[in-house]
Amino acid sequence: xxxxxAVVIKVGIADMNTVKAPDxxxxxxLGSCVGIVLYDERRSIAGLAHIxxxxxxxxxxxxxxxxxxxxxxxxxxxxxxGELGASKFSLKAKIAGGAQMxxxxxxxxxxxxxxxxxxxxxxxxxxLNIKIYGEDVGGNSGRTIEFNPATYELAIRTVNKGTHxx
Amino acid sequence: MSFTDKINSLHLDILREIGNIGAGxxxxxxxxxxxxxxxMKVPNVEIVSFDEMMDMAGGSDNIAxxxxxxxxxxxxxxxxxxxxxxxxxxxxRDMIGDETVQLAEPPYEELALSALQELGNILSGxxxxxxxxxxxxxxxPSVPALAIDMVGAIVSYGLIELSQVSDYAIVINxxxxxxxxSISETVKGHFFLLPDPDSFHTLFESLxxxxx
Numbered sequence: 001x002x003x004x005x006a007v008v009i010k011v012g013i014a015d016m017n018t019v020k021a022p023d024x025x026x027x028x029x030l031g032s033c034v035g036i037v038l039y040d041e042r043r044s045i046a047g048l049a050h051i052x053x054x055x056x057x058x059x060x061x062x063x064x065x066x067x068x069x070x071x072x073x074x075x076x077x078x079x080x081x082g083e084l085g086a087s088k089f090s091l092k093a094k095i096a097g098g099a100q101m102x103x104x105x106x107x108x109x110x111x112x113x114x115x116x117x118x119x120x121x122x123x124x125x126x127x128l129n130i131k132i133y134g135e136d137v138g139g140n141s142g143r144t145i146e147f148n149p150a151t152y153e154l155a156i157r158t159v160n161k162g163t164h165x166x
Numbered sequence: 167m168s169f170t171d172k173i174n175s176l177h178l179d180i181l182r183e184i185g186n187i188g189a190g191x192x193x194x195x196x197x198x199x200x201x202x203x204x205x206m207k208v209p210n211v212e213i214v215s216f217d218e219m220m221d222m223a224g225g226s227d228n229i230a231x232x233x234x235x236x237x238x239x240x241x242x243x244x245x246x247x248x249x250x251x252x253x254x255x256x257x258x259r260d261m262i263g264d265e266t267v268q269l270a271e272p273p274y275e276e277l278a279l280s281a282l283q284e285l286g287n288i289l290s291g292x293x294x295x296x297x298x299x300x301x302x303x304x305x306x307p308s309v310p311a312l313a314i315d316m317v318g319a320i321v322s323y324g325l326i327e328l329s330q331v332s333d334y335a336i337v338i339n340x341x342x343x344x345x346x347x348s349i350s351e352t353v354k355g356h357f358f359l360l361p362d363p364d365s366f367h368t369l370f371e372s373l374x375x376x377x378x
Contacts, residue, residue: 012216012217013216013217013220013226013318013322013325014216014329014333015217028226028227028316028318029220029226029227029316029317029318029319029321029322030318030319030322031315031316031318031319031320031322031323032319032322032323032326033322052216052322052325052326052329053326053329053330058330059330059331060330060331060363065333068329068333099319101234101313101315101319101320101323102234102311102313102323103311113323113326140313141315141319142315142316142318142319142320143316143319144227144316159229159272159314159315159316160272
């Protein structure tokens with residue numbers, strides 16, 4: 001008996017990778033971070049970036065990890081998908097994350113990082129003319145997400161609400 | 167050049183001692199609170215990538231109870247007290263004397279959460295006051311916030327400040343466990359102290375050592 005073994009490609013924090021069906025791609029423990037999936041339906045390829053911060057101008061040190069920031073990670077992911085044969089014009093997006101994990105009084109800007117990450121991701125996608133076909137953002141729960149490039153389904157697991165698909 | 171490049175082995179020793187004093191004091195507080203023997207491991211100080219940090223805290227995907235607080239004052243930073251759910255449940259049961267308390271599934275009881283938050287408050291308070299005495303620095307804890315969620319989601323919050331400067335974290339990690347429950351060796355609570363990048367200079371200076 002043959003078993004099709006789909007590989008789960010894992011993406012760490014401030015990291016990105018790409019996937020081709022039948023494999024799936026996953027990142028776990030998204031809190032205030034945002035997971036951005038870009039996919040090309042016709043070619044069944046997708047990419048996932050797990051960003052931590054909205055803008056690379058926040059970086060106070062020299063060389064930056066481009067996968068860490070919304071404004072640098074998304075264009076890079078588009079390039080990498082382009083190299084794999086995806087058409088830049090047919091890319092679609094699904095996003096999840098950007099939670100407010102803790103509530104503090106006198107909330108400083110840095111503590112509002114979740115919503116700021118979401119805003120930055122949307123702005124960048126908009127600038128690149130990539131439409132968002134599904135989103136699950138905000139709230140105050142962590143999320144683990146897995147994208148299947150064959151079905152374009154993004155499965156989102158949270159502690160309180162189990163798994164749902166967008 | 168990243169700020170972690172300036173850290174040498176003497177600095178790491180100092181940070182280890184900081185962890186030792188802080189967590190030692192906290193372990194005593196925990197022991198008094200629960201009227202139990204608490205075992206504390208010698209702290210380890212490591213320079214780790216963010217992904218490694220998640221693994222240290224129990225794996226990004228796993229669910230844990232985390233008490234998070236910001237340290238304000240002379241040397242700002244973040245602090246976590248992470249407990250596996252099983253251990254957190256044990257602590258709560260001991261504190262409030264109710265054996266039916268569970269954290270396996272929401273909704274959680276208000277009293278259980280409150281007890282856990284108070285536990286975090288007492289522990290982090292004793293950690294910080296020891297640290298403050300030792301360094302002669304003014305350190306004030308924020309009101310601790312509690313989350314029962316994925317480790318990655320909790321810990322990444324404490325890495326935000328750091329992530330603007332570096333892809334690595336200097337973690338002062340101390341493991342605590344209940345002495346008698348050696349059967350479940352893996353069940354441990356962890357203290358993580360994550361000074362903000364600029365605070366390392368202040369911390370070392372307060373102890374008469376220069377950075378870089």
